[in-house]
Amino acid sequence: MTLANSHELQCPKCGVAQKVTVWVTINVNVDPGLRDRLFAGDINFFHCASCGHHTFVDAPLMYHDMKGQFCVQYLSPTSLDDPEQAFRLYNAEGRLDMKDPREDFHGGLIQQSPHYNPNLGAYILSPHIVFHMKEMIRYVRFREFLYDRSRRPPHGILGKFRKMVVDIFVKFKRT
Secondary structure, eight states: OOEEEEEEEEOTTTOOEEEEEEEEEEETTTOTHHHHHHHTTOSSEEEOTTTOOEEEOOOOEEEEETTTTEEEEEOOGGGGGSHHHHTTTBOTTSSBOOOSTTOOTTTTHHHHSTTOOTTOOGGGGSOEEESSHHHHHHHHHHHHHHHHHHHSOOOHHHHHHHHHHHHHHHHHHHO
C-alpha cells in the first residue's frame, strides 16, 4: 500500500505556508517510481516556493517491497525522547503488536486500503527499524542485492559441485 497525505507546513526560514505531500508508506511494487524518488531524496522533502529553502520533513515512513518481502520503517531520532509513545505498537521482540485489529501502525488505514491483503507475509509485522533516511536507503540496497543474488545461477565451489553432480546424473541417465 502506498499512502501520502497533504499537509500545510510553514517554511522554517521565511514562514510562508504551503501544501506539502508527506508520505506515510510507499510500496515500490505498486508505485515503482517512488523507489527512485526516495533514493534521490525527494520523498518527505519540503521545497519552499517563496524563498527556495528546502528541508527534510521528519515524519515516519514505511518502505514496503512485496517482491523482496521486506519492510523498512523510518522513525525520527527524536522518537527516542518519548519511547513509550513512539514504540507503543511494538512488542518485546521488535515486531508490530497488532493484537487489537482496530489499531495498526497507521491508525486503521491499512485495513481500510483497497490494497489491503490479510494474507500478507509475516515480514510486514517485523519491519527493519532505522533512524536515518540514508540508513533506510542502505538497507534497501542490501536487501535488493540479496534478492538479486538469490535469483542468479549458483557460482563458486558449491555451484561447480552442483554442476558436476548434474553432469554426472545426465551422463548416467544416458547410459
